[in-house]
Amino acid sequence: MASEIQELESAVVRFAGDSGDGMQLTGSQFTSSTALEGSDLATFPDFPAEIRAPVGTTFGVSAFQINFGARAIKTVGDQPDVLVAMNPAALKTNLGNLRSGGLLVVDTGAFTKRNLQKAGYEESPLGTPMMDDYQVIDLDISKQTLEAVKEHGLGNKEALRCKNMWTLGMVLWMFSRKREPIVDWLNKKFAKLPDIAASNVAALNAGHAFGETAELNVSIKRYQIGANKTEPGLYRTVTGSQALSWGIAAGGELAGLNIVLGSYPITPASPILHTLSGMKEMGIVTFQAEDEIAAICAAIGASFAGSLGVTSSSGPGIALKMEAMGLAISTELPLVVINSQRGGPSTGLPTKTEQSDLYQAIYGRNGDAPLPVIATRSPGDCFEVAIEACRLAVKYMTPVMLLTDGFIANAAEPWMLPDLDALKPFKVEFAETPGEGETYNPFKRDEKTLARNWGIPGVPGTEHRIGGIEKSYDTGHISYDADNHQKMTDTRFAKIDGIANDIPLQEVEQGEENGTLVVVGWGSTFGPISEAVKAARAGGLSVSHIHIKYLNPFPRNLGDLLKGYDKVLVPEMNAGQLKTVLRDKFLIDAKPLNQVSGLPFKIVDILSAIRAEVSA
Amino acid sequence: MNEMTAPVQKLTIKDFTSDQEVRWCPGCGDYAILKCMQRTLPELGATRENTVFVSGIGCSSRFPYYMDTYGFHTIHGRAPAVATGVKLANPELDVWMITGDGDGLSIGGNHMMHVLRRDVDINILLFNNKIYGLTKGQYSPTSDPGTRAPSTPQGSIDSPMNPISFALGSGARFAARTVDTALKHMPGVFTRAHGFKGASFVEILQNCIVYNDATWADVTNKAVAKDKQLLLEHGEKMIFGADANKGIRFNAKTFALEVVTVGEDGITEDDILTHDETNLTLARMLAELGAEPSEPMAMGVLYADPAETTYAEAVHAQVNEFKGKRTLKDMIYSGQTWEVS
Numbered sequence: 019m020a021s022e023i024q025e026l027e028s029a030v031v032r033f034a035g036d037s038g039d040g041m042q043l044t045g046s047q048f049t050s051s052t053a054l055e056g057s058d059l060a061t062f063p064d065f066p067a068e069i070r071a072p073v074g075t076t077f078g079v080s081a082f083q084i085n086f087g088a089r090a091i092k093t094v095g096d097q098p099d100v101l102v103a104m105n106p107a108a109l110k111t112n113l114g115n116l117r118s119g120g121l122l123v124v125d126t127g128a129f130t131k132r133n134l135q136k137a138g139y140e141e142s143p144l145g146t147p148m149m150d151d152y153q154v155i156d157l158d159i160s161k162q163t164l165e166a167v168k169e170h171g172l173g174n175k176e177a178l179r180c181k182n183m184w185t186l187g188m189v190l191w192m193f194s195r196k197r198e199p200i201v202d203w204l205n206k207k208f209a210k211l212p213d214i215a216a217s218n219v220a221a222l223n224a225g226h227a228f229g230e231t232a233e234l235n236v237s238i239k240r241y242q243i244g245a246n247k248t249e250p251g252l253y254r255t256v257t258g259s260q261a262l263s264w265g266i267a268a269g270g271e272l273a274g275l276n277i278v279l280g281s282y283p284i285t286p287a288s289p290i291l292h293t294l295s296g297m298k299e300m301g302i303v304t305f306q307a308e309d310e311i312a313a314i315c316a317a318i319g320a321s322f323a324g325s326l327g328v329t330s331s332s333g334p335g336i337a338l339k340m341e342a343m344g345l346a347i348s349t350e351l352p353l354v355v356i357n358s359q360r361g362g363p364s365t366g367l368p369t370k371t372e373q374s375d376l377y378q379a380i381y382g383r384n385g386d387a388p389l390p391v392i393a394t395r396s397p398g399d400c401f402e403v404a405i406e407a408c409r410l411a412v413k414y415m416t417p418v419m420l421l422t423d424g425f426i427a428n429a430a431e432p433w434m435l436p437d438l439d440a441l442k443p444f445k446v447e448f449a450e451t452p453g454e455g456e457t458y459n460p461f462k463r464d465e466k467t468l469a470r471n472w473g474i475p476g477v478p479g480t481e482h483r484i485g486g487i488e489k490s491y492d493t494g495h496i497s498y499d500a501d502n503h504q505k506m507t508d509t510r511f512a513k514i515d516g517i518a519n520d521i522p523l524q525e526v527e528q529g530e531e532n533g534t535l536v537v538v539g540w541g542s543t544f545g546p547i548s549e550a551v552k553a554a555r556a557g558g559l560s561v562s563h564i565h566i567k568y569l570n571p572f573p574r575n576l577g578d579l580l581k582g583y584d585k586v587l588v589p590e591m592n593a594g595q596l597k598t599v600l601r602d603k604f605l606i607d608a609k610p611l612n613q614v615s616g617l618p619f620k621i622v623d624i625l626s627a628i629r630a631e632v633s634a
Numbered sequence: 635m636n637e638m639t640a641p642v643q644k645l646t647i648k649d650f651t652s653d654q655e656v657r658w659c660p661g662c663g664d665y666a667i668l669k670c671m672q673r674t675l676p677e678l679g680a681t682r683e684n685t686v687f688v689s690g691i692g693c694s695s696r697f698p699y700y701m702d703t704y705g706f707h708t709i710h711g712r713a714p715a716v717a718t719g720v721k722l723a724n725p726e727l728d729v730w731m732i733t734g735d736g737d738g739l740s741i742g743g744n745h746m747m748h749v750l751r752r753d754v755d756i757n758i759l760l761f762n763n764k765i766y767g768l769t770k771g772q773y774s775p776t777s778d779p780g781t782r783a784p785s786t787p788q789g790s791i792d793s794p795m796n797p798i799s800f801a802l803g804s805g806a807r808f809a810a811r812t813v814d815t816a817l818k819h820m821p822g823v824f825t826r827a828h829g830f831k832g833a834s835f836v837e838i839l840q841n842c843i844v845y846n847d848a849t850w851a852d853v854t855n856k857a858v859a860k861d862k863q864l865l866l867e868h869g870e871k872m873i874f875g876a877d878a879n880k881g882i883r884f885n886a887k888t889f890a891l892e893v894v895t896v897g898e899d900g901i902t903e904d905d906i907l908t909h910d911e912t913n914l915t916l917a918r919m920l921a922e923l924g925a926e927p928s929e930p931m932a933m934g935v936l937y938a939d940p941a942e943t944t945y946a947e948a949v950h951a952q953v954n955e956f957k958g959k960r961t962l963k964d965m966i967y968s969g970q971t972w973e974v975s
Contacts, residue, residue, distance in 0.1 A: 054972050199970060245974070254971045267962050278722050280715075298953045299960035303722050305949075308748040312715035315708065315745075319688070319719025322706055323727065327719065345709050435971065438963050475704040475720070475727050478683040483652065483699050485707025495654065496699065 023194060023240045028087025030095030031189065033182075034112045035104030037070055037080045040182035045082025046430070047203065048186060051195040052086045053255045053432055056245030059086035060545065062094035062618065063428045067285070067368045074136040076107045088244040093545035094429070096620040100192070102185055104128060104159070106137035113148075122152045123188070125181065127160025157228075159184055166224035167217040176214070180221035187225025194242045197222055249434060256433040258397040258426035259289035262356065265404025266290075267300050268438065269354075270326055272405065273412045274445040278320035279304045279328045280313035282335060285368040286424040287358035290330040310335040314342040314355070321351040322484075324448065324474035326408060330356040332424075333375045334365065337382075343417050344383045347510065349484045350461075350470045352411035352418075354404075359423040361616045370616025371425035373541045374592035379419040380570050380599060386507050388514040390414070391570040393421040395544035398433035400426065403567065409444045413520070414513060415469040421569070423591075425542045425618055448472050451479035460484060461494035467520075468513035470494075515571050524573035529555060529562025532582035535632050538608070540566045540596055543589055543619055550624035559632050569596070577604040587611055587631050589624050645676040652702040658693060663814030663840040664761065668700055671730075674821045675703075678828050685728045688717040690737035693768050693842075694761040697732040711742025714749035717756050718945075725946035728828070729756040735776040736766045739795060743775075751805040753832040755944035757824075760797055760835070761814075763842040764849045771845035778849075798921035798936060801835040802914065808834035809917060810935045813854050814841060819865070819933065831940050839931075853924070853931050864923065866934035868911045871903060874930050881906035882923070891919045893929055912939045 031048070035041045042063055049061050062083040071078030085095035097117040103109035105128040116122060129142050143149065144156050163181040164174070172180075183204070190197055201219050208215035229240075270277035279302065281291040295304040303325070307313035310331055317327030329339065336357045346353045359375045361367025379391045390410050394403040400422060407420040449471045452458050460482040461470045473480030482494065490497035491505050528551050529536075539547040544565050551563040562583065566572065580586055580600070586608040588597040594610035601608050611627045613619055650672040658664045675685065685703035689695035691710035698705025704727075708716045717731045731749075738746050738760045749756070765783070766772040773781040773790040776797065780789040798809045808830045812823040820838070827834035839850045853862045860876045872882035873896070883894045883905050894901045910916060917937035924931035943951070 050970055054970060056972060056974060248974055250973075250975050252967070252971050252973055254966075254969055264962065264966055271962065276723065278719060280719065297962075297965065298956035299958065299965070300962055301953060301957050303949060303953055305718070305722055307715065308744055311712060312718070312745050312748065315712040315715035316719035316722065318708075319706070319716035319721075320723040321719075322716070323686070323720040323723035325723035327723075341709055342712065349706075434974075435966060438966070475686050476683055476724060478681070481682050481702060481704050483654075483687075483701075483705035483707065485698075485705075486709055487707065 023242050026241045026243050027089055028085060028091060029100065029193070029241060029243060030083065030085045030098045031100040031102070031193075032081055032083040032098035032112060033102045033185070034079055034081040034108035035102075035182070036073055036107065037066060037068070037078045038073060039080070039104045040179065041080045041082050041104070044182045044186045045084060047200045048189060048195070049084055049255060049430055050203070051190060051197075051199055052084065052193075053253070054199055055195060055243075057086040057088060057243050058091040058246035058248065058432055059084055059255070059430070060091050060094045061430045062425065065369055074105060074107055074133045076111050076137055079108045079111045081108070081112060086243060088246050090246060090248070092548045093621060094618065096622055100189070102189065104181070104185070106134045106139055106142075109143065110137045110139065116152060118151050120152055121155065122149070123155045123157070123185070125159035125185070126156045127158040162224065162228065163221050166221050170213050170217040170220065172213060172217050177217065180217050183218045183221040184225035187222040187227075188229045191226045191229030192240055194240055197226060251434040253432045253434050255430045256397055257289070257428060257430045258394070258400045258422055259358075259428070260293055261397055261400035261433065262394070262404045262422060263290050263293035263297065265401040266294065266328055266354065266408065267297055267302060268401070268441060269405045269408025270302070271300070272441055272443045272445075273326055273408055274443070275324070275326040275412070277302045277328055278317060278325040279330065280307050280316035280320070281305070281330045282307050282310045282313045284310075284332045284335045286360055286427045287330050287332045287335070287356065289427060290356060290358070310338040311342060314339040314353075317353055318342060318346050318351055321346070321353055322349075322474075324476070326352060326354070326412065328354040328356070330358070332358045332360045332368075333362045333378065336375060336378060340383045343389065344385060344387050345486045346417040347383070347387045347389055348486045348488075350415040352415055352472075354407045354411050354418050354420060356420045356422065358427045359421060361614075367616045369424065371423045371542065371618065372591050372614060372616060373421070373423055373543070374595065374614065375421065376540075376569065376592065376595040376599070379421055386511070388511050388570070389417050389419055390514055390517055390568075391419045391421060392568055393541045393566070394426060395541060395565060395567070397426055397429050397431045401433075401436060405441065410517060412446050413444060413469060414467055414517060415472060416514065421541060423542050446472065448474050448477065449480045451477060458482060459494055461489055461491065463509075468509060468516060518571040518574040521568050521573060524564060524566065524576045524579055526579070527563040527565050528552060530560070531562070531579065533562055534560035534583065535585045535587060535628065536562045536564055536580065536583040537587045537589065537624070537628060538564045538566065538580070538596070538600065539589055540569060543591065546619040546621050546624055547589055549621040550628060553621065553625050554628045554632075559628065561628055561632065566596070569599070572603060580604055580606055585609065585631055587627060589613070589619060589627065591619065645680075645682070647672045647676065649682060650675050650702050652700050654699045656700050657696065659844050661843040662693070663763070663842070664694060664697070666814050666817060667759070667761065667820070667838060667840065668697060670817060670820045671701070671824065674824045677821070678825060680728055680828075684726065685730070686720055687730045687732060688713045688720060689732040690742055691768070692734040692737045692766070694732050694734040694840075695737060711737055711740070712745060713737070714742060714745035714758075718749055718752070718754050721754055721756060721946040722949060725755070725944075725950055731756050731758045733758065733760050735760065735762045735764060735774045735797070739797060739800065740775045746800075747804040750801055750833050750835060752945040753805070753807055753941055755832055755946060757827045757834045758836060760837050761840040762797055762837050763840045763846055764794070765842050765846035767842050767845055796921060797837045798835070799918065802918055802921060802937060806835045807832045807937070807939050807941060808935070809921070809937045810834070811837045811839070811931065811933050813839045813850070813863075813933070815854060816933075823934065826935050826938065830938060832944050862924075862930050864930040864932045866909045866911070866920070866932055866936060868909055868935065871906045871908055873903075873906060883907060891923055911935050911937055914939065
């Protein structure tokens with residue numbers, strides 16, 4: 019049927035299916051094609067912890083959501099406009115969130131009695147009043163796919179694996195996106211399996227053709243979402259894990275140090291280990307250790323010997339590393355600790371996102387053990403934040419905790435490629451062989467930064483012994499002296515607190531520097547808070563948005579800034595951790611808005627909290 | 635014109651002795667090990683700047699403070715991991731790791747297993763005194779069953795482990811044993827460990843004079859030493875005893891080593907095994923020797939079979955194969971990009 023093309027400002031599409039249906043691939047390929055059109059976008063891979071949960075079950079559903087638009091996109095979207103459900107379980111777990119009037123695409127071929135049962139449906143919901151709210155395209159995608167690929171001679175099972183490409187073809191048609199980059203990608207990916215490549219391409223083309231020619235039972239519109247007018251430059255899409263890894267590599271180069279990453283596999287942090295392991299060209303050494311403790315200890319050993327040690331994990335692994343972090347604090351060695359936060363406590367929700375390790379970052383470890391804590395707000399932001407973590411680590415001779423989360427790690431967004439030559443180096447100078455009659459003191463401090471000087475093995479004359487036992491302020495030798503311990507504790511705090519003078523002042527993201535309400539966030543809540551504040555301000559409310567990158571120490575103007583507002587609202591994907599820290603540091607009545615569901619905030623939830631707070 | 639080069643001054647024991655006061659209990663076996671190390675390093679041509687001592691926690695782990703080299707007194711059990719990091723950063727360094735039976739085999743058992751399996755080129759000295767000293771006398775994973783200690787007033791119940799069997803089981807390619815008081819034997823073992831490319835594991839039978847005095851007396855006392863210690867030499871017959879007439883024979887029926895006397899029951903020297911330090915099966919049997927009161931403990935190098943390359947070298951070889959072939963910029967700017975104008 020002929021279809022008109024309607025211009026849209028933005029749209030949210032969610033692909034949902036069984037873990038084995040290839041929804042993550044479908045989503046990421048749709049993302050590539052969309053990015054190449056210049057639309058802004060945000061993605062949300064939402065998958066189960068099980069690698070292959072039993073087929074057809076609700077807990078085996080894997081989904082990928084993308085919000086894309088001809089305007090700046092800051093969140094993955096509260097509600098999908100289009101839901102693709104590849105089986106009954108995917109429908110069951112995702113339908114509730116589809117916008118009323120939204121478009122639902124289902125593969126009726128997967129709506130067998132057995133699959134319906136597994137999803138907990140007594141009878142098929144298709145064609146029932148339950149569907150009245152939506153435009154439904156129910157197609158036997160399985161059959162269509164088998165038909166499309168049959169000339170390539172695959173077995174039934176392998177042929178059915180192509181149905182994600184058939185679906186993708188149709189959705190590409192729906193949103194006027196190009197197939198070519200995906201065809202290229204398929205041919206490259208399956209270069210050694212030409213039948214598989216050809217079948218997938220055939221399925222993709224068939225899905226696209228179907229959209230164009232088939233008589234559908236609802237009149238689906240074709241949409242056009244144009245390019246977002248952003249800063250001119252060269253762009254690519256990037257996930258948080260990629261940008262973070264590249265930032266670490268850049269940080270090493272700017273410091274003039276080799277990177278040694280010690281890491282242990284853990285969800286959702288492993289992609290950083292994988293990415294850096296594939297960067298040997300840049301001289302990066304990666305070490306998959308026997309456990310989390312060995313991973314950080316090897317990184318510390320590497321720093322002792324003159325590399326920049328980095329360790330990467332998620333909450334449970336970070337908990338295991340705490341004692342060693344104390345050693346790095348006590349011996350004042352540089353170290354970058356990356357925490358890709360996930361739902362907790364304990365094993366918690368490995369594949370879901372949360373920002374509940376702020377206490378662990380700021381207050382963790384035995385003894386009074388301060389370290390700088392910085393957080394990244396979006397995938398692209400990870401690059402810069404990783405460089406900053408490296409800078410602080412070597413300049414202040416301290417471990418630095420970099421907080422990211424599962425959402426940022428896996429999500430993708432367009433990213434303007436940085437001008438690497440314009441990055442400012444922070445080259446490290448090691449202690450040199452002392453002159454005649456002089457002796458080396460490893461704990462001699464820089465007067466301004468209070469950082470100790472870094473002597474490394476291999477250099478004659480700077481031999482020294484360090485360890486976790488308290489050291490004399492004057493000589494660095496073991497000291498159990500009471501006054502000395504007080505002085506060293508004070509010095510360790512003063513060193514970290516002093517970083518406040520070396521970081522930018524806190525800026526207000528949106529709104530005035532005073533007013534009725536300020537919404538204060540950190541980390542991956544940036545998108546939803548930003549959109550909610552924008553909407554509230556459009557509605558005439560006096561609301562501002564402050565997003566904190568430096569969580570310890572805070573920027574030195576933060577306290578005064580916050581006191582300029584009547585009320586402070588702190589939305590967090592935890593039970594209220596930044597709220598507590600803000601109250602403690604500034605004695606302000608910060609109000610919490612907490613969501614601990616493993617999912618990102620919806621704009622609407624923050625917006626209603628803002629409205630309630632302003633009118634209260 | 636002949637170029638004048640300053641004669642390389644040979645370092646002495648003094649050069650390796652730090653200015654820190656040694657704080658072990660008077661009479662502790664650690665003193666002798668420390669002195670032996672300070673004396674041996676100059677002989678090995680070691681330099682202070684390239685030598686690093688890494689330790690965990692415990693009495694033995696204070697060792698680095700007393701060496702005038704680079705030293706890192708880390709946290710309980712983690713010295714193998716820290717030492718691995720040191721080697722990853724700089725494979726050229728000469729790294730010694732000092733640990734004890736609690737630090738190395740209990741809290742740090744996992745790391746010990748992996749540093750040996752990976753064959754990281756470090757020299758590991760495990761001071762085995764069969765007790766926790768620094769925490770005041772609790773039983774350790776090598777304590778004899780029935781050890782009465784503050785945490786086991788009725789005697790310990792669990793079976794002890796054999797450090798060398800553990801090391802060999804973990805894939806160690808060098809394992810040796812010596813005694814804290816064996817001032818002539820110990821330097822040779824240190825020299826071999828130092829010369830070995832790969833992880834070298836050395837168990838030192840060490841006396842804790844306060845909490846477990848004389849725990850090794852039935853092996854190390856002068857009166858019994860010759861009968862209770864089998865001094866191994868590669869290519870030499872395994873003969874020992876005050877009269878040098880006892881030997882080790884392989885009994886094919888019991889599939890075990892046994893002690894025999896040359897000249898008795900028709901036993902001749904031909905029946906006695908010759909030590910082959912590259913034989914892993916033999917090393918495993920020798921490690922367990924001494925479990926029975928009639929058996930001697932094997933001393934010296936039980937096993938030495940170096941691999942072609944060591945861990946840190948192999949890691950760097952992989953890195954160097956790719957290094958410089960692509961820049962960070964190449965990587966970031968590759969893939970699908972688009973221009974916004």
